[in-house]
Amino acid sequence: MNNKITAIIVSNQSYKEKDALIRMISEEGEVLSMIAKGANAPTSKYSAYLQPFNVCEIDYHHKDPLSVFISASLRQRCEFQDFHTLAAASFLLQSMEAINRMEPQTFPLWTCVQYLHILEKSMVSGLLKFCFDLFEKDGRQLVVDECVNCGSLQVSGFSLSAGGFCCKSCSVHERVDITDIDVLRALRCVSKAPLELTYKCTTSALSISVVKLFVYELKDSYPLAMKSWKFMDELV
Structure with a gap:
């Protein structure tokens, strides 16, 4: 079953070669984790989106125990120039x-x-x-x-x-x-x-x-x- 969610990315961790394990918080405060296949590859168009602090609209396939990322569009980018603030x-x-x-x-x-x-x-x-x-x-x-x-x-x-x-x-x-x-x-x-x-x-x-x-x-x-x-x- 495919779903859509708006969420802020909490973390992006390497998972099986070029895949990424993404953790996020939704508009309602729900915590989700999903696998984004190929998202950490240099050629991935979603790699820059799925970084901590960015807000994205995400399409995903709900699956237990981990949902599977399909696509994303960037809603808001949040970057910190100061390392302490980061x-x-x-x-x-x-x-x-x-x-x-x-x-x-x-x-x-x-x-x-x-x-x-x-x-x-x-x-x-x-x-x-x-x-x-x-x-x-x-x-x-x-x-x-x-x-x-x-x-x-x-x-x-x-x-x-x-x-x-x-x-x-x-x-x-x-x-x-x-x-x-x-x-x-x-x-x-x-x-x-x-x-x-x-x-x-x-x-x-x-x-x-x-x-x-x-x-x-x-x-x-x-x-x-x-x-x-x-x-x-x-x-x-």
């Missing part, structure tokens, strides 16, 4: 794919695309927004308006274990992860900004080390692409 995009998209496998439709195609566009403008802010999104989906809404314990508006730190901002008094009883006031402002901004405006929350004080705190706090709750994360973290 690594971040790979971590993000592979994590979204893994989460969609666990919880179908969590990250549909155009949400994935929007996140990738944000990474181009501000890599750290985009990754932090993803982490805040995961905390919310996990039922752990981080408190960034007041002290998570007493409600004081005079905050001095941020504690992941406590679940948000802490005032000076409450910080004594919590493991405080962040105290830099510029970073605290940026975290509040990232939490409240719509996804498309997240890039405006960036600051020189906001670094990948801040994102690392969130990623390691989330890795036991979600199937994040930790191998890709460690590679990206070593690059930055």
